[in-house]
Amino acid sequence: MTSFDEVFQSSVENPEAFWAEAAKSITWYKEYDKILDDSNPPFYKWFPGGKMNTCYNAIDRHVENGRADQVAIIYDSPVTDTLLKITYKELLEKVSTFAGALASQGVGKGDTVVIYMPMIPEAAVAMLACARLGAIHSVVFGGFAPHELAIRIDHAQPKVIVTASGAIEGVKTLEYKPLVDSAIEQSTHEVSKVILFQRDFVKSTMIDGRDLDWVELVSNSQPADCVEVDATDPLYILYTSGTTGMPKGVLRDNGGHAVALHWSMKNLYDIDPGDVWWSASDVGWVVGHSYIVYAPLLQGSTTVFYEGKPIGTPDAGAFWRVISEHKVKALFTAPTAFRAIKKEDPEGKFFEKYDTSCFECLYLAGERLDPDTLHWAEDLLKVPVIDHWWQTETGWAIVGNCRGIEELPVKEGSPTKALPGYDVRIVDDDGEVVPKGTEGNIVCKLPLPPGTLTTLWRNDDRYIQSYMTKFPGYYETSDGGFIDEDGYVFVMGRMDDVINIAGHRLSTGAMEEIISNHPDVAECAVFGADDQLKGQLPVGLFVVKAGVTRDGDEIKKELVKMVREAIGPIACFRDACQVVRLPKTRSGKILRGTMRSIANSKEYRMPSTIDDPSILDEITEYLTKMGYGKK
Numbered sequence: 126m127t128s129f130d131e132v133f134q135s136s137v138e139n140p141e142a143f144w145a146e147a148a149k150s151i152t153w154y155k156e157y158d159k160i161l162d163d164s165n166p167p168f169y170k171w172f173p174g175g176k177m178n179t180c181y182n183a184i185d186r187h188v189e190n191g192r193a194d195q196v197a198i199i200y201d202s203p204v205t206d207t208l209l210k211i212t213y214k215e216l217l218e219k220v221s222t223f224a225g226a227l228a229s230q231g232v233g234k235g236d237t238v239v240i241y242m243p244m245i246p247e248a249a250v251a252m253l254a255c256a257r258l259g260a261i262h263s264v265v266f267g268g269f270a271p272h273e274l275a276i277r278i279d280h281a282q283p284k285v286i287v288t289a290s291g292a293i294e295g296v297k298t299l300e301y302k303p304l305v306d307s308a309i310e311q312s313t314h315e316v317s318k319v320i321l322f323q324r325d326f327v328k329s330t331m332i333d334g335r336d337l338d339w340v341e342l343v344s345n346s347q348p349a350d351c352v353e354v355d356a357t358d359p360l361y362i363l364y365t366s367g368t369t370g371m372p373k374g375v376l377r378d379n380g381g382h383a384v385a386l387h388w389s390m391k392n393l394y395d396i397d398p399g400d401v402w403w404s405a406s407d408v409g410w411v412v413g414h415s416y417i418v419y420a421p422l423l424q425g426s427t428t429v430f431y432e433g434k435p436i437g438t439p440d441a442g443a444f445w446r447v448i449s450e451h452k453v454k455a456l457f458t459a460p461t462a463f464r465a466i467k468k469e470d471p472e473g474k475f476f477e478k479y480d481t482s483c484f485e486c487l488y489l490a491g492e493r494l495d496p497d498t499l500h501w502a503e504d505l506l507k508v509p510v511i512d513h514w515w516q517t518e519t520g521w522a523i524v525g526n527c528r529g530i531e532e533l534p535v536k537e538g539s540p541t542k543a544l545p546g547y548d549v550r551i552v553d554d555d556g557e558v559v560p561k562g563t564e565g566n567i568v569c570k571l572p573l574p575p576g577t578l579t580t581l582w583r584n585d586d587r588y589i590q591s592y593m594t595k596f597p598g599y600y601e602t603s604d605g606g607f608i609d610e611d612g613y614v615f616v617m618g619r620m621d622d623v624i625n626i627a628g629h630r631l632s633t634g635a636m637e638e639i640i641s642n643h644p645d646v647a648e649c650a651v652f653g654a655d656d657q658l659k660g661q662l663p664v665g666l667f668v669v670k671a672g673v674t675r676d677g678d679e680i681k682k683e684l685v686k687m688v689r690e691a692i693g694p695i696a697c698f699r700d701a702c703q704v705v706r707l708p709k710t711r712s713g714k715i716l717r718g719t720m721r722s723i724a725n726s727k728e729y730r731m732p733s734t735i736d737d738p739s740i741l742d743e744i745t746e747y748l749t750k751m752g753y754g755k756k
């Protein structure tokens with residue numbers, strides 16, 4: 126057996142040979158001219174000259190190669206009491222016909238399509254149909270409010286928006302269509318067509334001349350064939366939180382993406398064609414793009430599409446039921462889902478009710494895996510519990526434990542080792558590599574492997590400035606951490622204003638931008654406080670303008686409402702407090718990091734540049750009253 130270290134070594138010593146070998150598993154209409162074009166760093170191109178189609182690789186070729194009757198998607202929806210199994214042949218029919226429907230509305234190669242949908246198979250159908258046509262999809266998570274959707278519409282400039290009438294979120298019925306209508310109203314970009322999937326439990330009103338009913342449109346459409354695209358052509362844009370209110374449109378290509386994701390299914394997750402794989406996330410997040418839709422289908426396995434929650438739909442045994450009923454081999458979710466289950470059912474009584482002998486491994490990512498959750502899951506499931514670290518930008522894991530190559534021992538607090546293709550280093554603020562065991566900035570030496578971002582959509586400058594400028598020659602991950610003597614990477618958390626709420630990435634900078642629009646607010650700071658269930662929650666401190674005498678609590682309620690309306694419920698912004706002043710440096714920079722340390726009872730060094738150190742006592746008092754920090 127080849128050891129993991131040998132495979133890793135070959136990937137960094139000769140990346141081109143390594144990825145050329147992996148590329149053999151993808152069907153190319155025309156082979157690439159070159160494996161890597163590195164002539165214009167930091168814009169690297171994998172497999173230039175190659176012609177292929179991602180949808181063909183994810184569906185058609187399996188139908189042609191004997192998997193026509195194998196189930197491709199298991200749609201399990203406890204919230205609507207639905208179970209549906211879609212074979213590869215059926216999926217091909219659905220996707221090609223929906224591609225025809227999109228084409229009938231003028232969508233073609235290079236056009237953009239925004240998809241705002243709940244966890245229903247039609248979301249995957251819409252994504253794959255775009256891929257089939259060479260169109261670029263941009264899926265927006267359903268928990269985002271119209272304002273956020275509008276920002277994405279204006280930036281992505283879609284020809285068509287695909288949506289559904291609504292969703293059931295736990296026990297709540299939510300209407301999506303009014304949100305889409307409002308977003309279109311708020312955006313300046315003209316959206317000519319909205320394709321709407323009507324769900325049984327909530328029917329939407331259609332706008333004449335603009336809105337089209339999914340079922341009706343499809344019944345009048347002819348199947349469309351796969352369009353040949355360049356490996357380097359874009360497959361999708363996925364907006365993710367940066368440090369400001371304007372999200373970053375991460376751009377993914379077709380060829381490198383297909384090669385890397387296919388490689389990861391066996392080598393990282395040990396999933397073979399025909400295996401049942403479940404990623405309990407949402408198509409609106411990168412985990413959903415990569416591991417609910419593309420990777421499992423590229424591999425010819427069966428993917429579970431779960432429309433429900435870990436708890437409450439109907440109980441804390443939901444995950445075990447799905448695993449046992451569909452013979453799931455491995456599950457991928459966020460630690461927060463396990464913390465939710467643990468809170469409801471600490472002794473794991475529900476687990477005992479199900480036969481989960483099919484289950485081989487739990488993969489967790491999206492946020493730091495705390496030791497309690499790790500051990501609780503290990504003790505309950507009695508299978509390996511594997512942490513791995515990645516980002517929307519990379520599209521697949523940077524650090525993990527490649528069970529398909531060699532399962533390495535788990536070290537608490539570490540997602541294990543850098544994956545093949547990623548030359549991970551720790552550097553200090555001057556870009557110097559630090560000794561083993563020393564904390565610093567986690568960076569990856571360029572070029573990044575295939576499947577990672579190629580740029581930010583319509584913003585090459587921001588791509589360079591956000592990721593490639595601070596440490597020339599490296600990709601800046603914005604996470605901090607260290608590497609130990611054995612090469613295990615420990616990820617300690619973000620170094621910027623991005624926070625992680627229940628595995629969802631949000632920007633405190635975006636929340637501050639909204640709060641500062643309140644007429645009574647002079648200035649504010651939002652930062653992440655540790656939370657037992659969701660990992661982090663945002664906390665806001667605000668100073669009112671001179672002369673404002675209104676009750677701080679009233680203002681707080683208005684701020685909470687503003688953030689909910691502008692970003693969405695997913696921001697979970699519920700806690701804020703009026704303060705007299707905020708701690709700042711002498712040059713006027715708000716010391717958010719110091720306040721975050723106080724809120725989380727972490728040791729901090731008094732910033733040498735602080736304007737007035739006594740403010741920190743005041744802030745400690747406020748935060749203590751709010752229930753944070755040292756008692």
Ligand code: COA
Nearest residue numbers: 267268294405406412435459461462465491627628694695
């Ligand atoms: N559409 C609309 N609203 C949504 C939504 C969606 N797709 N997803 C979440 N929301 C809403 C929720 O209804 C809730 O609204 P509320 O404030 O009115 O109650 C709010 O956004 C916060 O949602 P969430 O953080 O998910 O909290 P929760 O209490 O509903 O559930 C967990 C808590 C832990 C069960 C849930 O967060 C979970 O299952 N997490 C798994 C993590 C995950 O899948 N991460 C993806 C990356 S791997």
Ligand code: AMP
Nearest residue numbers: 490491492493513514515516517616630
């Ligand atoms: P996202 O882009 O939404 O996938 O969020 C990426 C961020 O989530 C990373 O930059 C990390 O801060 C955090 N993250 C993801 N996975 C892990 C993990 N396994 N351990 C620690 N942090 C993680």
